[in-house]
Structures are given as structure tokens and as C-alpha cells.
Amino acid sequence: MIKFYHVYKAYDNRKQFALKDITVSIPKGEFVFLTGPSGAGKTTFLRLIFRELKPTEGKVVVHNKDTMHISKSDLPDFRKKIGVVFQDFKLLENRTVFENITFVLKVLGYPARFREDKAYSVLKWVGLQHKFNEYPKSLSGGEQQRIAIARALVNDPLILLADEPTGNLDYELSIEIMKLFERINNRGTTVVIATHDKNMIDMFKKRVIRLEHGHLKE
Numbered sequence: 001m002i003k004f005y006h007v008y009k010a011y012d013n014r015k016q017f018a019l020k021d022i023t024v025s026i027p028k029g030e031f032v033f034l035t036g037p038s039g040a041g042k043t044t045f046l047r048l049i050f051r052e053l054k055p056t057e058g059k060v061v062v063h064n065k066d067t068m069h070i071s072k073s074d075l076p077d078f079r080k081k082i083g084v085v086f087q088d089f090k091l092l093e094n095r096t097v098f099e100n101i102t103f104v105l106k107v108l109g110y111p112a113r114f115r116e117d118k119a120y121s122v123l124k125w126v127g128l129q130h131k132f133n134e135y136p137k138s139l140s141g142g143e144q145q146r147i148a149i150a151r152a153l154v155n156d157p158l159i160l161l162a163d164e165p166t167g168n169l170d171y172e173l174s175i176e177i178m179k180l181f182e183r184i185n186n187r188g189t190t191v192v193i194a195t196h197d198k199n200m201i202d203m204f205k206k207r208v209i210r211l212e213h214g215h216l217k218e
């Protein structure tokens, strides 16, 4: 499902590689923690999966597609099947929960009725259907993260990527969010979570991919 073959990534303005000779395979339906110290290359690894970045050398294959060869016109379809969740939620403050969740569906031209049904169903999934018309600032941190997860689920992604999703949450809320990822994984979605959070890694006993200075130490 996700395959890295001898992947190297250097940012244009840097001589050093952020990732070096990464070969790894993440099968469909797996739950993986991606860990390692700050600057190890975790975010870079995730960005390569949803083709926000291209490898400098080597090959990244996602859904049987070499990400090097996805045309600009095919990119929206490719990304539709990948949900992404960030540490700082990235919710639009001046939009309601419903509008935040369905923003992409609107851009893609889906009708209002469809968007409402979809938003309701993903909100139910994260237990926040009663927040449909609220604005992000009236929600707690944990609720905002659940809304961000609902938004990532709106296109029924095959893969869910999360970059430090519990970085801004306390211990109890972190567990709640991880359990939600586990439920999402149980319905067949591949889940890749970049995290420093050793407590969560120890508690949830999943496969761990460890990066150090851009190298893979699994």
C-alpha cells in the first residue's frame, strides 16, 4: 500500500538529506507509529506519502502509483484517498464545524445535501454531531482535534496520516484521540502517526518505524 524504495530527500536549499536511503513497506490496514527525535525526518516522510513532496532519489509508491508520475490533474484524486491530521488542527476560525469539515467537498463541487449527510456521518463517528453549527473557538482542544480527524475522514480515505496529533493535548485526551485512530484503523484504514509521545507508543503496542537523522532504525 505504501512503499519507499531507497528514498533520499534533500530540500532545495539544503545540502544535507532529510531522509537517507529509506526502504520500508507499510501494508494496507496497518497501524504504524513513526517516531524519532526532532528533525529526524518524520514530517518529511509523511509529506512524501501525500505527494506534497517528491523524493530526490528513489521511489515512493502509494496505492500502486509511483508518486513521481502523478500528473497535476490526477493529484486531487490521489489525495482524496489520503486524510491528513496536524498537531495544530488547522481549522478555519471563521467557519462552522460543518463548513470546516466539508470545505474540500464544496471545492470538489458536491451538492449541499450530500455535504450535510457526509458531515453528519463523520461527526457521529467522532462523537461530536451536536457541534455541527459551532465555531472552532467554542470547542476544547480535544474537540478541535476530533473535528480535524472528522475532516480527514470525509472522503473515506484509505490512508490516514497524522503529524504529532496529540502534541497539544494532555494525557487523557491523547489516549482518547489514539483510541479514535485505533477505531479508524479497525475499519480498514491504514494509519500512520508521527509522534514523540513515548507513553502512547508504549501503551498502544503497534509497529514502530524509527527515524534518526534521516536514517531508518526500525
Ligand SMILES: Nc1ncnc2c1ncn2[C@@H]1O[C@H](COP(=O)(O)OP(=O)(O)OP(=O)(O)O)[C@@H](O)[C@H]1O
Pocket (backbone or CB within 6 Å): 011, 012, 013, 014, 017, 018, 036, 037, 038, 039, 040, 041, 042, 043, 044, 045
Ligand atoms: N521546508 C524545508 N526546507 C528546508 N529544510 C527542511 C524543510 N523542512 C524540513 N527541513 C529539514 O529536514 C530535516 C527533517 O525535518 P522534518 O520536519 O521532517 O523532521 P521531524 O522529524 O518531523 O521533526 P519534528 O519532530 O521537529 O517535527 C530537518 O533537518 C529540517 O531542518
